[in-house]
Amino acid sequence: MFDPQLQADVLNQALPYIQAFRGQTFVVKYGGSAMGNAALMEGVIRNVLLLQLVGVRPILVHGGGPEIDSWLNKLGIEKRTLGGLRVTDEPTMDVVEMALAGRANKSLVAEVQRLGGRAIGLSGRDADLLQAVPVSSELGRVGAVTQVDPDVLKVATEAGYIPVVCSVATDAEHRALNVNADTAAAAIAGAVGASKLILLTDTDGVLADKDDKESTISTLTQAEAQSMIDTGRADRGMIPKLEAALTALKHGVGSVHMINGGTPNGLLIEVFTDRGIGTMMAAH
Numbered sequence: 649m650f651d652p653q654l655q656a657d658v659l660n661q662a663l664p665y666i667q668a669f670r671g672q673t674f675v676v677k678y679g680g681s682a683m684g685n686a687a688l689m690e691g692v693i694r695n696v697l698l699l700q701l702v703g704v705r706p707i708l709v710h711g712g713g714p715e716i717d718s719w720l721n722k723l724g725i726e727k728r729t730l731g732g733l734r735v736t737d738e739p740t741m742d743v744v745e746m747a748l749a750g751r752a753n754k755s756l757v758a759e760v761q762r763l764g765g766r767a768i769g770l771s772g773r774d775a776d777l778l779q780a781v782p783v784s785s786e787l788g789r790v791g792a793v794t795q796v797d798p799d800v801l802k803v804a805t806e807a808g809y810i811p812v813v814c815s816v817a818t819d820a821e822h823r824a825l826n827v828n829a830d831t832a833a834a835a836i837a838g839a840v841g842a843s844k845l846i847l848l849t850d851t852d853g854v855l856a857d858k859d860d861k862e863s864t865i866s867t868l869t870q871a872e873a874q875s876m877i878d879t880g881r882a883d884r885g886m887i888p889k890l891e892a893a894l895t896a897l898k899h900g901v902g903s904v905h906m907i908n909g910g911t912p913n914g915l916l917i918e919v920f921t922d923r924g925i926g927t928m929m930a931a932h
């Protein structure tokens with residue numbers, strides 16, 4: 649039942665967090681695995697809008713692995729991955745860009761607008777936001793970020809827009825490269841001086857045992873994260889996530905949070921209460 653006293657208490661308890669985070673930039677990475685359901689997406693975007701209204705500058709970076717997979721499938725192009733990254737030949741790169749910069753980006757922009765916010769959709773190729781070089785010949789058009797030009801993000805956030813960024817980057821010849829979205833989010837978080845990088849995915853955080861959904865690690869040190877990668881306790885999508893977290897912390901981001909995009913109000917719980925959910929990695 650609606651309890652006005654309880655509702656007022658909740659708002660009141662958020663005061664110290666709102667005071668602490670006002671004016672700070674948070675990069676929120678929304679993974680394709682947690683983007684599939686319209687009701688969940690609405691919940692996440694409402695939380696992002698609330699963050700902005702209490703003075704945080706949110707930047708939304710998104711993936712769209714399942715969206716890419718479904719278009720590859722329709723076009724009869726085989727999917728291959730290596731170490732959690734998509735092997736990206738030229739036809740695959742076309743599909744990646746169409747799916748990420750097109751469908752995935754615009755559906756998030758539309759959702760922000762529908763819920764009363766102002767969003768500007770960007771690809772890493774816009775304003776040279778994400779510059780990259782090919783990682784290896786084996787991976788084809790997969791890019792490693794070499795430089796971020798955060799200017800356009802600054803202009804947009806200062807004007808009250810929520811930037812919605814997809815992880816397609818530009819190479820030196822102005823051609824597209826496919827960057828893992830966690831990697832892109834970490835590079836952006838470092839370049840804009842974000843205080844938090846929040847990765848929303850489809851597990852409750854980093855699992856000590858990847859086959860046991862109940863084994864979420866609440867606090868992970870950088871050494872433990874490295875060891876999970878080295879010993880194979882993290883695989884597939886979790887490897888780029890842990891590597892991204894380590895990169896972000898190295899570049900001055902205050903903390904990295906990995907939470908389930910499907911937990912109702914998960915973002916608000918993580919940011920505005922001391923009962924964090926998911927996995928937190930701090931700089932020290």
Ligand SMILES: Nc1ncnc2c1ncn2[C@@H]1O[C@H](COP(=O)(O)OP(=O)(O)O)[C@@H](O)[C@H]1O
Nearest residue numbers: 679680681849851854855858881882883885886
């Ligand atoms: N130790 C681990 N803890 C949590 N998830 C793990 C772990 N190792 C592998 N994974 C896998 O990583 C997946 C998340 O990565 P991914 O599918 O790329 O998500 P997103 O689209 O959110 O980036 C999980 O669904 C899980 O299958």
Ligand SMILES: CC(=O)N[C@@H](CCC(=O)OP(=O)(O)O)C(=O)O
Nearest residue numbers: 680711712713733734827828829
């Ligand atoms: C190089 C590489 O693997 N790029 C990713 C980019 C999208 C992504 O990262 O999406 P999620 O966040 O949903 O996993 C891909 O092609 O799937």
